[in-house]
Amino acid sequence: MSRPVLPSLTALALGGLLLAGTALHATTATAHDARAPIEVEADRLDLDDRAGTAVYTGEVDIRQGTLRVTGDRVEIQRNAAGELSRAIATGERAYLEQQPDPAEPVVRGWGRTIVYHVAERRMELIDRAELHQRGDTFEGGYLEYFLDRRVVQARAESEGVEGRQRIRMTLQPEQ
Template identity: 30%
Template sequence: MYFRHISLLLLLGVAAPALALPGDRDQPISVSADKASFNEKTGTALYSGNIVIQQGTIRIAADELVVTTDAKGTVITAVARGNPATFEQKTRPEYGPAVAEAQEVIYQAVEGFLTFNGKAKLKQEGASFQGASISYSLERGEIEAKGDKQNRVQLVFPPPPRESRISKKLGDSAP
């Protein structure tokens, strides 16, 4: 429902309110995996096997992950790859989660950007985006989908609920 409005606003070129729950980006980022290594000099951590990244209601699952941190240990980027890698986030308490999948999920933690590359799909409340890549701003609530020769951009909008449809006779004036 909220996602449908954002999809429509996106098509009209109007900025929408933020999609993320306000506290998600203020939460710590936790990573679990079967195997991990960290290079203190470069600030790069490599994870493999059954990876789960959690930050508030944000959840990313993947087969492999590369995390880059700054000198203070703050996560800068996380690049998750899988067949597919998946993403889930509760965007508003009253709606179901936004669910996405792609071959690669890039999370730019400081900027609040997510990029889904390779057979990217994003769904919520019956609405969906699909394309070669999808970019998603957690702060601005903007979504951009790009296609290629194999994966054209597709948007699906669910019909309005029956109870909100207006039944009029031909010739009646608009409300």
């Protein structure tokens, strides 16, 4: 007996976007984000229930609580267990922001490709990458940021990076 398609598609298109939800650590901000309504704007949506993907195209803007993802194209992927596993935003200037904790400022990231690994709470910013965190800024070809540990790793060259983009950073003095 096959399962009904509509509930699965609805879960992927709506509940599946819970980027700040089920697989994340329960900080106050992420717990709030997980309970917040999901708002999506796009020109097109293509769902593939069997593949576990939802692809939004055309000036995509996804918001849930403190989380915002924008790009020309955003693909949401589920794993075999049906849990959200990754969000991939692409475009000339894809964007992701989230406030990891209410006492901290919003973390903002840009790149031509952004990959958000949900369970790891890790974002990869690829090609013309830029990250703003607590007044500090990082730029380069590839930036990787671990939200919970607040660890940044940067590379001038990496797969998906056009040419060599040297690392630049501005660090604010301790207050």
